[in-house]
Amino acid sequence: MVIATPHRKIARDLVVLGRFIQLYCDGHHRGEERRAADLKFCRVEDLLGRAPVLCEDCGKLLAHAFFKRLHCPLDPKPACKHCPDHCYHAHYRDEIRRVMRYSGWALIRRGRLDLLWKMLF
Numbered sequence: 001m002v003i004a005t006p007h008r009k010i011a012r013d014l015v016v017l018g019r020f021i022q023l024y025c026d027g028h029h030r031g032e033e034r035r036a037a038d039l040k041f042c043r044v045e046d047l048l049g050r051a052p053v054l055c056e057d058c059g060k061l062l063a064h065a066f067f068k069r070l071h072c073p074l075d076p077k078p079a080c081k082h083c084p085d086h087c088y089h090a091h092y093r094d095e096i097r098r099v100m101r102y103s104g105w106a107l108i109r110r111g112r113l114d115l116l117w118k119m120l121f
């Protein structure tokens with residue numbers, strides 16, 4: 001199933017996820033074999049302009065995160081940490097936390113608060 005045009009709010013969340021995971025992979029896995037993410041259920045390149053280029057693990061995390069976001073039954077969606085029903089697989093939950101922490105700080109260190117702001121609000 002391809003969801004061509006997810007709801008705006010969801011699309012925005014997917015853009016943040018995609019950019020954050022790309023930043024994390026750039027910072028940690030440049031030496032590994034990486035390729036453009038290709039999800040069966042979502043046109044990543046349409047959302048992000050171009051598909052993130054990721055290592056295998058980050059590619060799996062991206063697929064997991066996108067799938068979960070697209071299928072979140074809660075509207076409005078609470079912040080994930082306040083959700084009564086954590087839907088991420090425990091492994092990916094740890095991973096995505098690491099990604100968010102790293103990439104959030106990476107943007108702040110680079111003085112790209114503007115970007116962070118735009119992505120979060």
Ligand SMILES: [Zn+2]
Nearest residue numbers: 025029055058
């Ligand atoms: Zn990676």
